[in-house]
Amino acid sequence: MKFNDAVFGLILLALGALVLAVVRGYPGIPGQQVGPALFPGLIAVGLCVCGALLLVKGWRERQAMAWMRLGDWAASPRHLLSAALVIGSVVFYIVASERLGFLPTASISLAALMLAMRVPPGRAVLIALIASLLIHAAFYKLLRVPLPWGVLTPIAW
Amino acid sequence: MSAALLQAFSMVFEPYTLLVMVLASFYGLFVGAVPGLSATMAVALLVPVTFFMPPIPAIAAMVTATAMAIFSGDIPGCLLRIPGTPASAAYTDEAFAMTRKGMAETALGAGLVFSAVGGLFGTVVLIVAAPALADFALNFSSFEYFWLVLLGLTCAVFITSDRPLKGMVTLLLGLLVACVGLGNPAGFPRFTLGNAEMTGGIGMIPMMIGMFAISEVIRFAVDTLPPGEIVVEKVGRVLSGQWALAKKYPVQILRGSVLGTAVGALPGAGADIAAWMSYAMSKKFSKEPEKFGTGHVEGIVESGSANNSALAGAWIPALVFGIPGDSITAIVIGVLYMKNLNPGPTLFTTNPQNIYAVFMLFIIANIIMIPLGILCIKVAKRILRVPRNVLMPLILLFCIVGAFAINNSLFDVGVMLAAGIVAYLLEENGFPIAPAILGVVLGGMLEENFITSMIKSDGNLAGFVSRPIAASLAAVVVLVWIAPLLKKLWSKGRRTASSTAA
Numbered sequence: 001m002k003f004n005d006a007v008f009g010l011i012l013l014a015l016g017a018l019v020l021a022v023v024r025g026y027p028g029i030p031g032q033q034v035g036p037a038l039f040p041g042l043i044a045v046g047l048c049v050c051g052a053l054l055l056v057k058g059w060r061e062r063q064a065m066a067w068m069r070l071g072d073w074a075a076s077p078r079h080l081l082s083a084a085l086v087i088g089s090v091v092f093y094i095v096a097s098e099r100l101g102f103l104p105t106a107s108i109s110l111a112a113l114m115l116a117m118r119v120p121p122g123r124a125v126l127i128a129l130i131a132s133l134l135i136h137a138a139f140y141k142l143l144r145v146p147l148p149w150g151v152l153t154p155i156a157w
Numbered sequence: 158m159s160a161a162l163l164q165a166f167s168m169v170f171e172p173y174t175l176l177v178m179v180l181a182s183f184y185g186l187f188v189g190a191v192p193g194l195s196a197t198m199a200v201a202l203l204v205p206v207t208f209f210m211p212p213i214p215a216i217a218a219m220v221t222a223t224a225m226a227i228f229s230g231d232i233p234g235c236l237l238r239i240p241g242t243p244a245s246a247a248y249t250d251e252a253f254a255m256t257r258k259g260m261a262e263t264a265l266g267a268g269l270v271f272s273a274v275g276g277l278f279g280t281v282v283l284i285v286a287a288p289a290l291a292d293f294a295l296n297f298s299s300f301e302y303f304w305l306v307l308l309g310l311t312c313a314v315f316i317t318s319d320r321p322l323k324g325m326v327t328l329l330l331g332l333l334v335a336c337v338g339l340g341n342p343a344g345f346p347r348f349t350l351g352n353a354e355m356t357g358g359i360g361m362i363p364m365m366i367g368m369f370a371i372s373e374v375i376r377f378a379v380d381t382l383p384p385g386e387i388v389v390e391k392v393g394r395v396l397s398g399q400w401a402l403a404k405k406y407p408v409q410i411l412r413g414s415v416l417g418t419a420v421g422a423l424p425g426a427g428a429d430i431a432a433w434m435s436y437a438m439s440k441k442f443s444k445e446p447e448k449f450g451t452g453h454v455e456g457i458v459e460s461g462s463a464n465n466s467a468l469a470g471a472w473i474p475a476l477v478f479g480i481p482g483d484s485i486t487a488i489v490i491g492v493l494y495m496k497n498l499n500p501g502p503t504l505f506t507t508n509p510q511n512i513y514a515v516f517m518l519f520i521i522a523n524i525i526m527i528p529l530g531i532l533c534i535k536v537a538k539r540i541l542r543v544p545r546n547v548l549m550p551l552i553l554l555f556c557i558v559g560a561f562a563i564n565n566s567l568f569d570v571g572v573m574l575a576a577g578i579v580a581y582l583l584e585e586n587g588f589p590i591a592p593a594i595l596g597v598v599l600g601g602m603l604e605e606n607f608i609t610s611m612i613k614s615d616g617n618l619a620g621f622v623s624r625p626i627a628a629s630l631a632a633v634v635v636l637v638w639i640a641p642l643l644k645k646l647w648s649k650g651r652r653t654a655s656s657t658a659a
Contacts, residue, residue, distance in 0.1 A: 002586055012326060019333065022348065029343055033616040036345040039604045040336045046329045053322055073379035082378035086553060090371075090574040093557050094567050106557075110550050117378070117546035131551055135558055143209045145562040 002069045006058025012051030019044035082116045089113055101150025102140075106132040165513035168213045169521070177210065178518070181218040182525060185225030186533040189232075190540045191548065192239040193377055196226035196428070197484045201369045202552070204362050204492060205559030212496040213514050219492065220515070221522040223485050224276055227428050227464055228530055231268035232537045235261055244428035244464040247436040247456075254452035266395035267402055267454050268461045269530040271410060274403075275462025276523035278414035279421065279469030284516050287505070290477045294502040299613065300621055302478075303606040304630035306599050309480045311637045313425025313592045321641060323588045331596020332603070334359050340601055342608040354568040361491045361597060363560040363569040364576040368590060369484070370556045371577025377549045384545075395534055402458060409439055409459040417463030421470025425591050427483025428464040428471075435463035469519055476500055476512065480599065484591055487598045 019040055026037035058065070073079035089109035097105045110128035115121060139145040149156045168174065181203070188199040199222050207215035230242030234249035235256050245252075245268075255264040297305070314324040337348045338358030349355040403410065413435045420431040439459035440449045449456055471482025472489075479500040481487035493500050498511055505512055533540070560573040580590055614620025622628040 001582065005586075008326070008586065008588075019348075026345060026347070032612060034608050034611045036341050036343040036347055039341070039607065040333065040347060043329050043332050043336070046325070047333070050322060050326045050329065054326070057322075071379060072381040076381060079379050079381060083375060086371075086374055086378045087574065087578065089553065090557060090570065094570050094574075097567070106554055110554055113550035113553065114547060117550065119544070119546050123547075127547060127551075131554065135554060139205075139558050139562060143206070143562065145558070146565055147558070147561075 001071060002065075004058045004062060004065045004067045005054045006062065007067060009051045009053070009055030009058055012047050012054065014051075016044045016047035016051055019047070078116070078118070082113070085109075085113050085116050097150070098148050099150055101152045102136055102147040103132050103152055104150065106135065161509040162513050164510040165517060168510065168514050169217070169517045174214045174217050177214040178217050178221045178521065178525070181221040182225050182522075182529050185222030186229045186529060187540060188222070189226030189229030189241050190533065190537060191543060191545065192233045192237065192241055193373055193545060193549075194552070195242045195369065195373070196223050196230065196244065197488070198369045198373055199223065199226045200485050200488050201362075201366045202555060202559060204366070204488060205562040207492060208495065208563060212493075212498055212511065213518075215492060215496060216489070216515055217518045217522075219485075219489055220518045221525075223468055224272075224465060224519075224522045224526055225529065225533075227468060228269060228272040228526060229533055231265065231272075231461065232534060233541055235264050235268070236537060237541060242429075244432050244467075246429065247432040247460050247464075251436075251450060251453065251456050254450065255454065255457075258452045260452065260454075262393060262395050263398055263402075263454060264457060265534050266397070266399050267457050269395060269527060269534070270399045270403070271413070271458050271462040272465040272530075273523045273526045274410060275414045275417055275464070275466035276469060276526065277520065278411075278462070279418045279466030280516065280519040280523060282418045282466075283469045283472055283519065287473050287476050287512070290473065291502040291505040294477055295506075297502070297626070298624070299606040299609040300624055300627040301630060303603065303610050303621065304627055304634060305478055306480060306603045306606060308630055308634050308637070309424030309474070310592070310595055310599060310603070311634055312423050313595045315637050315641060320587060320589065324592045327583060327588050327590065328592035328596045331593035331598075332600040333596075334364070334593075335597050335600020336604075342605055354566065359597075360560075360563060360569050360572055362488070362563050363573040364597065365484075365488050365491070365594065366556050366560050367573035367576030367578075368580035368594065370552060371573060372581040372584065374549050374553050374556075375577060375581045377545060395531055402454060406455060406458045409455060410462050412438065412442075413459035413462040414466040417466035418470035420463070421467030421482050422473045424474055424480050424482055425595055426467075427485065427591070428467040431467035431470075432460040432464040435460040465523070472515070472519075476504065476515070477502060479602065481595060484594050487594045490598060 023037040023041050023044070026035060028035040073083065089112065092109055093105055107128045110131060111125050114124035114128060119127070136147060140147045184203070185196070185199055188194045189196060200219050203218055203222055207218050210218070226242055227244050230240055230245035231252060232241060234240040234245040235252035238249060238253040240246040240249045252264040252268070255261065310328055314328050315321050335358075337355055339346050339356050340358050341347060346356050416435050416438060417428075417431040420426045420434060421428065436456045436459065439456045440446050443449065443455055445453070445455075467483070468485070471486045474480040474482050475486040475490055479490060481490050490500055498504065498508065556573060557570055560569045561567065563569055583593075584590055610621060614623075622631050
């Protein structure tokens with residue numbers, strides 16, 4: 001997904017302005033010229049300068065470089081689904097893992113992703129189950145990371 | 158000294174450490190050999206596991222895995238024309254051309270042997286230079302450190318990137334991320350959005366896992382190119398003929414190793430830049446430059462030794478000043494802090510045994526690379542056939558668990574995802590990622606030294622150049638900043654001169 005540099009320029013200008021607005025409210029330290037606002041303030045000024053330069057550069061190149069250009073994947077439902085599932089499965093883990101538990105969440109995500117990436121269904125489900133169990137064993141038992149049990153709490157081992 | 162050496166020896170040759178090294182070697186060889194997985198990703202994925210190890214085995218795992226991954230990146234480059242890691246990209250076409258001519262064994266053997274030679278050379282420089290530099294650095298105050306950090310960041314933007322403006326943007330973004338939380342000299346909560354988890358700052362490790370691993374998984378998911386075809390059927394004796402090559406190209410090996418170590422030591426530039434520069438240099442000084450690109454081994458010998466020597470070179474500023482030489486040492490510095498081995502010159506005086514142990518680990522890693530590398534080349538065909546559509550979802554799950562494991566927090570998993578998406582978008586649009594990493598790692602150090610210096614000099618900026626070393630470092634920083642401008646003026650002047658002459 002490629003954007004014209006001007007798009008990044010605008011985003012950076014907005015970010016720089018936002019940071020400057022936020023740090024204005026930071027308190028000073030009595031008896032000192034330098035406070036917590038100075039360093040982020042300097043960064044924000046830098047972001048604004050770079051943003052302006054990118055904006056000019058992008059505007060000059062607007063004939064050659066469209067505002068946004070999608071890759072070949074945008075026309076392929078399979079690739080679109082895979083990309084959405086990569087991001088979706090991390091979000092799904094964040095939202096569902098506490099309640100559902102690690103094992104079901106991980107197995108569902110893995111199986112869905114592998115199916116989207118064209119792994120044969122039987123193999124995808126089998127690998128998803130075995131891999132979830134192995135990773136769970138390694139991190140929960142060996143490294144003592146408290147992965148959640150969720151709905152499987154009654155049979156927790 | 159001898160007591161410390163003995164202690165280091167016993168820490169390194171402990172069965173647990175040796176076992177970790179062997180396992181990390183296989184892991185590194187595997188990750189490096191699978192196209193799309195980089196050496197940096199190998200280290201980022203290792204962190205959650207090393208988190209639970211004592212310091213020396215943890216460092217051992219990272220040192221061996223990287224050395225192996227940088228070498229094994231040559232394998233798919235040679236057999237599939239897809240570099241396994243970016244560090245192999247410089248000579249992928251050359252190696253593949255050799256494979257086409259039926260010389261895959263020579264190409265892979267040269268990659269292996271001269272990787273080990275370059276790695277050992279870099280290690281020797283590390284052993285000699287680091288303690289001497291640390292001695293020197295003990296006299297540094299906040300002024301010198303401020304300029305040193307600024308020099309590192311400046312190099313990352315201006316020297317190692319062909320797009321200084323875009324490098325500057327990612328550096329500033331990295332520095333901004335480093336501002337989040339309470340970790341500033343005033344102890345004031347900045348950009349926390351009222352979120353309790355953000356007062357501690359944005360976790361460096363989840364961010365790195367996101368930037369190096371999640372972005373690769375996304376890239377794979379949207380990759381529409383068909384997989385490459387393996388050309389050779391069998392790879393046999395990889396070591397035969399290597400001695401003859403060593404005798405034929407001693408200057409090239411030395412030049413590659415020296416350049417690699419130097420580039421590695423430069424903050425922000427890693428093995429991949431070392432390999433590109435070295436390959437270009439090899440072609441420029443070669444007696445037969447016309448053969449380059451047609452399946453000629455000379456460039457592989459030189460840049461193969463350069464990319465591995467860069468790994469050890471990158472540890473010099475990391476250990477002595479706490480300034481990472483490349484993105485791998487940026488991760489390593491994070492781990493060193495977690496293990497209470499705060500990098501800096503005092504590490505050499507307070508914990509010399511740990512430093513000696515690191516030196517030994519480098520030597521062992523580069524020596525065991527040869528037998529294990531041969532083994533890896535022999536089973537390369539099988540590794541290359543591992544279906545990546547199975548591997549990538551597994552890596553994604555591993556990333557999630559790894560990011561969670563650092564603080565047992567789902568917030569970190571979110572940080573990882575956000576960093577991954579941002580890194581993917583930035584890289585797609587030609588923004589280099591290395592300056593962002595350096596910005597995150599060094600932001601706190603830069604601000605702390607800046608504020609301390611400002612307080613010490615009572616707000617007088619002249620104080621920043623009042624000490625001789627600080628003034629020299631400041632001069633170098635300014636020179637690097639204005640060099641692109643001078644270069645532009647110079648070429649413009651020459652153009653005008655030649656047009657008036659015509």
